[in-house]
Amino acid sequence: MTHERPQSYRYHNGQKAALPFATEEYQARLAGLRSRMAELGVHAAVFTSMHNIAYYSGFLYCAFGRPYGLVVTDRDCVTVSAGIDAGQPWRRSVGDNITYTDWTRDNYWRVIAGVTGTDQSIGIEADHLTREAEGRLTAFLNPCELVNIAPTCMQQRMKKSPAEIDLIRQGAAVADVGGYAIREAIREGTREIDVAMAGRDAMELEIARRFPDAEYRDTWVWFQSGLNTDGAHNPVTGRVLQRGDILSLNTFPMISGYYTALERTLFVGEVDAASLRIWEANVAAHEFGIAQLRPGASCADITSRINGFFEERDLLQYRTFGYGHSFGVLSHYYGREAGLELREDIDTVLEPGMVISMEPMLTIAQGQPGAGGYREHDILVITEDGNENITGYPYGPEFNVVG
Numbered sequence: 001m002t003h004e005r006p007q008s009y010r011y012h013n014g015q016k017a018a019l020p021f022a023t024e025e026y027q028a029r030l031a032g033l034r035s036r037m038a039e040l041g042v043h044a045a046v047f048t049s050m051h052n053i054a055y056y057s058g059f060l061y062c063a064f065g066r067p068y069g070l071v072v073t074d075r076d077c078v079t080v081s082a083g084i085d086a087g088q089p090w091r092r093s094v095g096d097n098i099t100y101t102d103w104t105r106d107n108y109w110r111v112i113a114g115v116t117g118t119d120q121s122i123g124i125e126a127d128h129l130t131r132e133a134e135g136r137l138t139a140f141l142n143p144c145e146l147v148n149i150a151p152t153c154m155q156q157r158m159k160k161s162p163a164e165i166d167l168i169r170q171g172a173a174v175a176d177v178g179g180y181a182i183r184e185a186i187r188e189g190t191r192e193i194d195v196a197m198a199g200r201d202a203m204e205l206e207i208a209r210r211f212p213d214a215e216y217r218d219t220w221v222w223f224q225s226g227l228n229t230d231g232a233h234n235p236v237t238g239r240v241l242q243r244g245d246i247l248s249l250n251t252f253p254m255i256s257g258y259y260t261a262l263e264r265t266l267f268v269g270e271v272d273a274a275s276l277r278i279w280e281a282n283v284a285a286h287e288f289g290i291a292q293l294r295p296g297a298s299c300a301d302i303t304s305r306i307n308g309f310f311e312e313r314d315l316l317q318y319r320t321f322g323y324g325h326s327f328g329v330l331s332h333y334y335g336r337e338a339g340l341e342l343r344e345d346i347d348t349v350l351e352p353g354m355v356i357s358m359e360p361m362l363t364i365a366q367g368q369p370g371a372g373g374y375r376e377h378d379i380l381v382i383t384e385d386g387n388e389n390i391t392g393y394p395y396g397p398e399f400n401v402v403g
Contacts (some may be wrong), residue, residue: 005103008111012097012301013087018213019058019094020256025163026094029056029156030077031136036152037072037123039359044116045072045123045149046137051335052125052153054257055328059093060215061085065109067133068311072117080111081093107142118142123149151339157328158340159353165381168327168355170210171253171260172379172390178203178251179262179393182223183278188243188268192228196221196236203253214256218331222250227266229373230363233332234261241403243269246372256319257329262393263359263377266400274369276397278315278362283396285309285360286376289323289342293358293387301347306342319362320373320389324357327379 019026033056037045047053047070054060059079061068068089069080077095083102090097096114116122124134126148137143160168170343181202185195201219207216222399224234225241229248240249247266248355252259265279288309292302306323310316326340339348340356359377364370378391394400 006101007107008098008105008114009101010090010097011083011087011099012090012103013315017091019059019092020214020258021163023094026056026058027160030072030132032156033072033153036156037074037149040123040147040149041121041145041262042123042147042149043073043120043306046070046105046177047072047110047125048133048140049125049128049334050331051157051257051329055153055157057093057095058256059089059097060257061089069108069112071112073116078114078115080108080115082108086263100222106136106140106240109136112137112201113140116141119144121147123144123147125150125153129186131318143180154337154339158326158337158348159351160328161353164328165353165355167255167258167392168260168379169381171255171258172262173356173392174203174206174210174253174255175260175262176393177206177389178221178253179264182221182249182251183266183400183402186241186247186266188241188403190238190241191238192223192225192241193238194224195241199249199251203251207253207255211255216290218254220252220254220332222248222252222362224248224250224373226372227366228367231373232361232375241268246271246275246374248373248375250377252332254331257331258327259331260327260379261357261377262391264393264395264400265373265374266402267374267397268403269401271397271401272370274370275372278318278364278370279374279397281310281313282360282362282374283376286358286378286395289358289360290378290380290389292349292389293356293382294386295350295382298349299340299342300344300351303342303344303346307344310360310362315362318362320361320363324359326356329353350382352382352384356380356382 081089185198323342
């Protein structure tokens with residue numbers, strides 16, 4: 001007997017799962033997107049990135065070498081997924097889902113063309129769509145125009161809804177839980193990896209307690225000591241902690257695609273005078289920077305003021321990167337609202353509803369007095385008249401000389 005091998009099918013297995021947000025939240029996001037599409041003359045939007053697919057549908061994919069997508073038209077919201085995931089993409093998305101098969105190459109693009117139609121104006125993410133994928137899109141959809149909608153979608157994501165802010169607020173509280181667990185695990189003779197696992201496990205348990213219906217994945221800790229603190233994103237190692245070590249605590253809970261963070265400088269047992277001077281200066285810059293985060297201030301202007309603060313103290317040459325960034329649907333391996341970062345080349349003006357970190361960092365090279373990387377990190381919600389700090393774990397020498 002010969003079985004028909006379809007190019008695609010709908011595998012709506014089980015019941016819809018609880019998504020990170022209510023259906024009304026996704027409807028509002030899609031309405032905002034469709035308004036932006038209309039302004040740009042876009043007939044259909046074809047999303048390929050994890051962050052935009054998750055933002056508009058609720059579904060966060062795991063590619064593993066396969067393409068995934070979301071197509072939005074004036075009436076449709078359809079995720080496109082591989083058969084390996086069966087019914088999970090449908091259960092975890094707010095709209096329709098179509099599964100493409102491997103029987104014939106490019107069935108993924110055939111599904112997308114079936115939703116968008118051909119000879120239309122198509123919105124794409126130019127910062128994510130590869131040249132190869134763009135070639136296939138062009139071949140199958142024959143668009144009359146390709147419009148880069150990534151910038152306008154980023155602008156939409158930068159302003160958080162009350163529901164998003166509530167989720168981010170809970171994520172910040174979970175990050176604090178991880179921070180306290182790490183502090184308890186710090187002692188001479190302990191490996192970085194052991195301390196990191198203590199923080200991660202505490203956060204995983206706290207997320208499960210707060211969000212019993214969520215997906216659990218990708219919560220992690222970067223915990224560095226000594227020389228390993230010189231970079232913001234250095235991986236965990238098996239280095240053993242020694243008395244007097246500078247430490248960098250970094251907790252990153254992930255709740256349904258929404259990432260938050262806590263970052264602190266600590267020392268094991270004692271802190272020398274040179275290190276204390278650098279640490280206290282960075283804490284002062286942190287507090288100064290937080291005071292600058294208010295509506296009407298531009299990212300570039302805030303950056304300039306903090307630069308001046310460090311320059312007055314002859315420390316600007318030790319600054320390593322920008323002073324903060326947005327929060328929302330993003331992770332260490334996907335997403336970024338690059339228009340909301342505290343850097344010299346970003347002119348975005350802060351508005352109520354934006355969420356941004358303050359995280360100055362100074363790095364002193366090995367062999368110099370006070371060697372190591374110093375960083376404090378809080379998450380701030382921009383309000384009508386200033387900001388609200390939603391990070392609770394204390395910073396500075398009084399609390400963070402431990403072990």
